[in-house]
Amino acid sequence: MDPLSLLLILVLGALIGLALGALGGGGSILTIPILVYILRLDTHTAVTASLVIVGMNALFGMVLHYRAGHVRIKKSLLFGAYGLVASYIGARLSSLLPGPVLLMLFGLLMLVIALMMLRPKKPIQEGRQQSWWMTLLGGLGVGFLTGFLGVGGGFLLVPALVLFLGMTMQDAVGSSLLVIAINSVAGLLGHLNSGPLPWLEIIIFAAAGLIGLLAGTSLTKKIPAQRLSQLFAAFVLVLAIVVLSINIPAVLHYFS
Secondary structure, eight states: OOHHHHHHHHHHHHHHHHHHHHHSSSGGGGHHHHHHHTSOOOHHHHHHHHHHHHHHHHHHHHHHHHHTTOOOHHHHHHHHHHHHHHHHHHHHHHTTSOHHHHHHHHHHHHHHHHHHHHSOOOOOOTTOBOOHHHHHHHHHHHHHHHHHHSOOOHHHHHHHHHHHHOOOHHHHHHHHHHHHHHHHHHHHHHTGGGOOOOHHHHHHHHHHHHHHHHHHHHHTTTSOHHHHHHHHHHHHHHHHHHHHHHHHHHHHHHHO
16 A cells, blocks of 8 residues: 555544544544545455445544433434344345446435535434334435445434434434444354455545544534535535446446
8 A cells, every 4th residue: 555545534534433433423434435546456456445434433422422411312213223134135235236336326326415414404303213114215215325326325314313203413313323224244254255354444434434533523512513514515416426427437338
């Protein structure tokens, strides 16, 4: 690994942890492009490595939020349990698709996430409990997304936990990290046949993310989450355009 790549991994890994700590999600959407285009990993290996990195960072971040009293363990375990099987199935389906197709789908997901984060948000009614089947569908959807594309799904989890389980926004940010960790483990089990992993790079990446998590958790007390979300979304939007511009031609060539 050359010094420039190492520096980029440290900076971008910290940025991912920062987003996870401050927003309860979103940062993991950057992991796959970094692993593929900077570390030059095979797409399927990158998805597997992403699940390890995202799961480790989410677990550490959950501990920080739990110490602050903002993790609802029982509700989080319930929501995460719904997504366990879906995450495993998503991982198995992911291994059947060609790398360019996965990256194109990933770029589309990044585009959708960025636009969702940039849109003015309507106030979410806290403390409102939804029916069990809506909670089930929410858990299944987030779990499948985690296993299929190797992302935590925190950008969906935070509003889902507020709407479906009646959590406050602060509790939803912390609790989402526990759900992400659960789904990451299930998704990882579905990717065990993807080959050996670059553990040195994963450890460096995860360590940088832990530093970012500490900073992100502190930022929630100083900078409005809406402002952080907008800045991060702008960065994701640019990266989505780059990923799509590379992989749409590759997919067209693959199927031609």
